[in-house]
Every structure is written in structure tokens, then in C-alpha cells.
Amino acid sequence: MSDQETEFAEFTAVAERFIALANEIKSEGKPLPLVNAALMSASATYSTYVAAGNQGYLKPSGVDRLVDAYRAQLANIQEIKRKAAESSGQKTTKEQ
Structure with missing residues (x-):
């Protein structure tokens, strides 16, 4: 397996973990729009952290x-x- 294939496999596995967690929260009875909005907010927060650090914006x-x-x-x-x-x-x- 090439480095690119390995990286894609890791990427896919991590993405599937996030989807599984979202589905778990949905199965707890949380509405889909709420789960989606929370996941998007978490992604935006983490993306900001990656780009600007914990105290940055x-x-x-x-x-x-x-x-x-x-x-x-x-x-x-x-x-x-x-x-x-x-x-x-x-x-x-x-x-x-």
C-alpha cells in the first residue's frame, strides 16, 4: 500500500468515527438538525484551533x-x- 493509500485509509477511518459518534448521538433521540449543527460547530472550532492556535482567531x-x-x-x-x-x-x- 502506498503512502497516499495509507493516508486515505486513515482519513476514511477517522471520518467514519465522527459519523459513528454523530449517529450514536442521533440514536439517543437528538434531532438530526441539532446533531448536524453541533458537528459543524465542533469542526469550525477545531479548524480555528488548527489554523490559529487555542487562543487565536x-x-x-x-x-x-x-x-x-x-x-x-x-x-x-x-x-x-x-x-x-x-x-x-x-x-x-x-x-x-
Whole structure:
């Protein structure tokens, strides 16, 4: 396995742990919008910490860079889901 494949496998495993925790919280009866908002807030808090340290904060340009990174990740996930839906014969989309 290449270093890139190993890194992707680790990335996937960590992401799956976050999803499992979110699903566990959902199964405790918490509403999906609450779980989603809390997960997004935690991600924003941690992203700020990674970029600026524990006592720091982001200037608007830093916020823009994080929004762009999130947008790219979201687009990547949607492309993966689109391909999976098409390969299974699904054509369902939902735009918000």
C-alpha cells in the first residue's frame, strides 16, 4: 500500500468515527438538525484551533480559506455520492 493509500485509509477511518459518534448521538433521540449543527460547530472550532492556535482567531481571509476548503470537501463528497447513485440506477437529487 502506498503512502497516499495509507493516508486515505486513515482519513476514511477517522471520518467514519465522527459519523459513528454523530449517529450514536442521533440514536439517543437528538434531532438530526441539532446533531448536524453541533458537528459543524465542533469542526469550525477545531479548524480555528488548527489554523490559529487555542487562543487565536481567524481574520475574514482565514475564514474564507476555511469556507473554501469546506466547499471543496462538500463538492468531493457530492461527486462520490452522484457516481454511486448513478451506478445503482438512482437519479434522485435534492437541492437545498
